[in-house]
Amino acid sequence: MVRIKRLLDILSSLVALLCMGPILAYLDQALLPVALLAIPAGFWCDRREHYPLPTWLATLIALAGMAFYTVQITRAEVAIPVVHAMVVLMIVRLLTPKEGRDYLQIVVLALFILAGSSLIHLEIGFALYLVLLVFGVILGLVLLTVYVTDQNMTMTRPDLTKLIKIGLILPAISLLLMMIFFVVLPRTRHPLWNFLNPAAKGVVGLAETVQPGSFAQISTVKTLAFRAEGPELAPEDRYWRALVLNHPEQGRWVRKDPPQEGGGRVVGPPPVIFMIYPEPRTDRYLITLDRPTLVSGVRKEQTVDQMFVARSAIDHRFRFEVRASPGASLQVPGKVDRAFYLQPPAQISPRIRQLATDIRNQGEDVALRINALADFFRNQELSYAQDDLPSGPDAIDSFLFAKKRGYCEFFASAYITLARLSGIPARLVGGYYGGDYNPMGGYYLVSEETAHVWVEILTADNRWQRVDPSQWAINAATTLGIRDQGQLNALRQLADSLNYHWVQAIVVFDLQQQISIFREAGARLRSLRSVRAPKDWREMAGGLLVAVVLVMAVFSLRRKSKEARLLEEYRARLKKRYGYEVLLPGSGLAEIGDQLDNEECRQFAKIYYGAVFRDRTLSKTEIATLKDLLKNI
Amino acid sequence: MSNDPRIPVLNVIETLSDQYLQGKVKAVKLAMMSLLSGGHLLLEDIPGLGKTTLALALAHALGLSFGRIQCTSDLLPSDITGLSIYDREQSQFSFIEGPVFNNLLLADEINRAMPKTQSALLEAMEEHRVTIEGKTYRLPDPFMVIATQNPVEQVGTYPLPESQLDRFLITTGIGYPPESMEKKIIQRGSIREEIREIKPLISREELLRARQAIREEVQLSDKITTYIYRLVAATREHPMLLAGISTRGAISLAETARTHAFLDGRDHVIPEDVKDLYLPVCAHRLILRPENETLDRKELLLSLLEENPVPLV
Incomplete structure (x- = not known):
């Protein structure tokens, strides 16, 4: 018989210890001994029902601790101060008198502290702590529901065993489900909560042709194009490259197989790594960050002009890695087929032709011509707009000289036409510009409406260099690459983070990755044999302490008296001898002796009962006699 | 050996169940236990199985005084407790003790008595004393009631209320003896005469000593x-x-x-x-x-x- 309150006291101490284990190594030098002492001290207080810490002082300490650690929170360091503050609260809770909700607070604090520890460092041990803690939480909640109804209730040992068994079922089931999901989830392509929605369809936001003057759909589609996980980029570097258009054809710019020009070399700043999670789409273009050097993790083909095309349709969610050097240029070692990149469109208005001639007359130097072209765009005071657009076959002319408004396709087409006429090899690059950075998930969210077209020109030293004429629009700073809805609000950011994490952690987690994880785990296990020196003695000590106390707790719970062990042996003997369970719970030992008419059994009962029901333990000689009797049964 | 307070008690049980009350060991034992624990016994069985024989044999073997009441629906409380009668020679009332003033009282077919009479008896059982005409008389020690009742009979009975049943320490049946034993009993006939010959097997002191041993040891x-x-x-x-x-x-x-x-x-x-x-x-x-x-x-x-x-x- 044990009182529920006492069980709760023991449980809260264990739970507190469990959550302290993983963070022991990260606690302040000052807080560490206090935290370590608080657990046994709290246990002692509960035992004696004497709490030396007055309530007002406890509240003061809690508030002071909270305040002290809250001010230490910075953007860079959130987890450690928060965990410290929670540890202070936990210490105060342990050392003050406890009622129903105080136990609940301890349990919840323990969960939060453990969760916080996972933000500081995450190891496989966390799973163990979590399972144990969840078990403790379930047990605690069950006990609490009883406790609030009757505080003086007691529990017998069999009842407790039953409760523990039931308490074990829940974590066991969740572990089982986790195992199942480990197999099931990698085979799902959509979030489970999306199962009612129709399968995602590919969307065309990125135009495969550029034809200013005809209404393009690019600016109206607001669906998600892809997510890109990686560092935050400067605004001028957020060019997501998809395809290259290089040939004028009946008033449109289309793609033609480019002439061979030998492998280029990317010259520019050090590369960054982005993980791209494209949404399903109808085309096969793999979106990269301009300028890409390496795409891995997907079966693809690469063209000379740095387009990456997937071998299979992008009809499911997956991810690939892009190594790119933002803002770099592509150095072409060999000869470039300049004629191919100088071919102008067939229909050119006289005004444009005249302008190109003027620029060409600036001199032979390509750089001069490029500057002149840029100056022209700047001076023209063009504005970026998505309505009231120039149209018809002379749309470019109208855009440059009459209406002076248009979107990226107008800027890019106008520029490439002028550049080619002025003798500068150029090509159009389609992709996306901008995107919303989600600091919660550390990724860019790029929607179809940010589809963009810009130009690459070949400089005098044989480099393909990015030029974005749209940036010369007088209102570029306010319109370009900025969604008309403005920034994502916090809630949508959160929702998107969740979706993103689902895709990242579950959907793209396929069998191959599972296998590689297993391999990795196996390798790590092998390396475990060579004992790794602990980084910090406290890191070891935390785990060790928890392990020792838990083992002790389990042992004291499981520890059987000599009497119980003897009985167990007796029971087994009888079963062996008679072939069925003789000693049922409702039957006594002396009874059995008479029923079986077995003298040894009678003797056993006499000696055993003689000790147990005289309220004393069996003596050594008695145990020896009983063991001898057992042998003869 | 004679120091063991258990011996005379066991002797009673053994002698009775071996020689006089064959096949009633359990009932004899329970009756002895009831006596030693200071409680009362209710024998519940159909007539003719030796309920009265048991009570008689017990009374003789224990060397205790024995009283008997045959309960009927017109039995009055005074028939049990006794009453005062005017003594003409001494010109005063003198109290005539009823059967309750015995160590062992057999209340045969207790459920045939009126509730009023039943409760008079049951009060004596619980309190070990009776109050008559304002005067309280202590009952002898040991005092035990052996009541019998026939569970089958329904007509003309007043079943004991649960609160009064609670005052009986032990209730037991007697049951039919085993076949061989019953044949022997049939052959031998009634043993009422023999029972009268039973010499006391245990003294009052020995009984009280056994009681003390139970309480203390x-x-x-x-x-x-x-x-x-x-x-x-x-x-x-x-x-x-x-x-x-x-x-x-x-x-x-x-x-x-x-x-x-x-x-x-x-x-x-x-x-x-x-x-x-x-x-x-x-x-x-x-x-x-x-x-x-x-x-x-x-x-x-x-x-x-x-x-x-x-x-x-």
Whole structure:
């Protein structure tokens, strides 16, 4: 018989210890001994029902601790101060008198502290702590529901065993489900909560042709194009490259197989790594960050002009890695087929032709011509707009000289036409510009409406260099690459983070990755044999302490008296001898002796009962006699 | 050897059950236990199985004074307790003691007496004294009532109320003797005459000494107390029962268990003592729910014995 309150006291101490284990190594030098002492001290207080810490002082300490650690929170360091503050609260809770909700607070604090520890460092041990803690939480909640109804209730040992068994079922089931999901989830392509929605369809936001003057759909589609996980980029570097258009054809710019020009070399700043999670789409273009050097993790083909095309349709969610050097240029070692990149469109208005001639007359130097072209765009005071657009076959002319408004396709087409006429090899690059950075998930969210077209020109030293004429629009700073809805609000950011994490952690987690994880785990296990020196003695000590106390707790719970062990042996003997369970719970030992008419059994009962029901333990000689009797049964 | 207070008691049981009351060992034992525990015995069985013979034999063997009441519906309380009669020679009332002023009182067919008479008897049983005309008389010690009742008869009976049943320590049947024994009994005929010849086998002092030994020397461990409590509490929570065992019932169970242990030659109570007496001590105290009136109380208690594990550790 044990009182529920006492069980709760023991449980809260264990739970507190469990959550302290993983963070022991990260606690302040000052807080560490206090935290370590608080657990046994709290246990002692509960035992004696004497709490030396007055309530007002406890509240003061809690508030002071909270305040002290809250001010230490910075953007860079959130987890450690928060965990410290929670540890202070936990210490105060342990050392003050406890009622129903105080136990609940301890349990919840323990969960939060453990969760916080996972933000500081995450190891496989966390799973163990979590399972144990969840078990403790379930047990605690069950006990609490009883406790609030009757505080003086007691529990017998069999009842407790039953409760523990039931308490074990829940974590066991969740572990089982986790195992199942480990197999099931990698085979799902959509979030489970999306199962009612129709399968995602590919969307065309990125135009495969550029034809200013005809209404393009690019600016109206607001669906998600892809997510890109990686560092935050400067605004001028957020060019997501998809395809290259290089040939004028009946008033449109289309793609033609480019002439061979030998492998280029990317010259520019050090590369960054982005993980791209494209949404399903109808085309096969793999979106990269301009300028890409390496795409891995997907079966693809690469063209000379740095387009990456997937071998299979992008009809499911997956991810690939892009190594790119933002803002770099592509150095072409060999000869470039300049004629191919100088071919102008067939229909050119006289005004444009005249302008190109003027620029060409600036001199032979390509750089001069490029500057002149840029100056022209700047001076023209063009504005970026998505309505009231120039149209018809002379749309470019109208855009440059009459209406002076248009979107990226107008800027890019106008520029490439002028550049080619002025003798500068150029090509159009389609992709996306901008995107919303989600600091919660550390990724860019790029929607179809940010589809963009810009130009690459070949400089005098044989480099393909990015030029974005749209940036010369007088209102570029306010319109370009900025969604008309403005920034994502916090809630949508959160929702998107969740979706993103689902895709990242579950959907793209396929069998191959599972296998590689297993391999990795196996390798790590092998390396475990060579004992790794602990980084910090406290890191070891935390785990060790928890392990020792838990083992002790389990042992004291499981520890059987000599009497119980003897009985167990007796029971087994009888079963062996008679072939069925003789000693049922409702039957006594002396009874059995008479029923079986077995003298040894009678003797056993006499000696055993003689000790147990005289309220004393069996003596050594008695145990020896009983063991001898057992042998003869 | 003669120091052992157990010997004379065992001697009584042995002699009675071997020579006079063959096949009634259990009833004899229970009757002795009831006497040693200071309680009263209710024999519940059909007529002609030796209820009265048992009581008579016991009274003779114990060397105790014996009184007998044949209960009928016109029996008055004064027929049991006695009454004052005017003595013409001495010109005063003198009290004539009724049969209740004996060590051993046999109340035959107690359920035939009126409730008023029943309660007069039962008061004497509980208090060990009677108050007549403002004067209180102590009853002799030891005092034991052996009541019998016929469970089959219904017409013209006043069934004992549960509260009064609770005052009987032990209820038991006698049952038919085994075939061979019954044949012998048939051959031998009634033994009423022989019973009168039984010499007292135990003195009053020896009886009181045995009682003292039970009270002082037999140990009731906490585990057994818990076991008794569990068995009693189980009846209180049982869905088929209106009322379970009272605290008096629990005390009775503990006391008879001590006596049982004493008769077995032990100085400590073991679970089997409790188990053996659970039915005789507790069955008549249970009040069944009206819808379960037909249930056998003993079966119910047996199931509780099976459900509640014997404390072994």
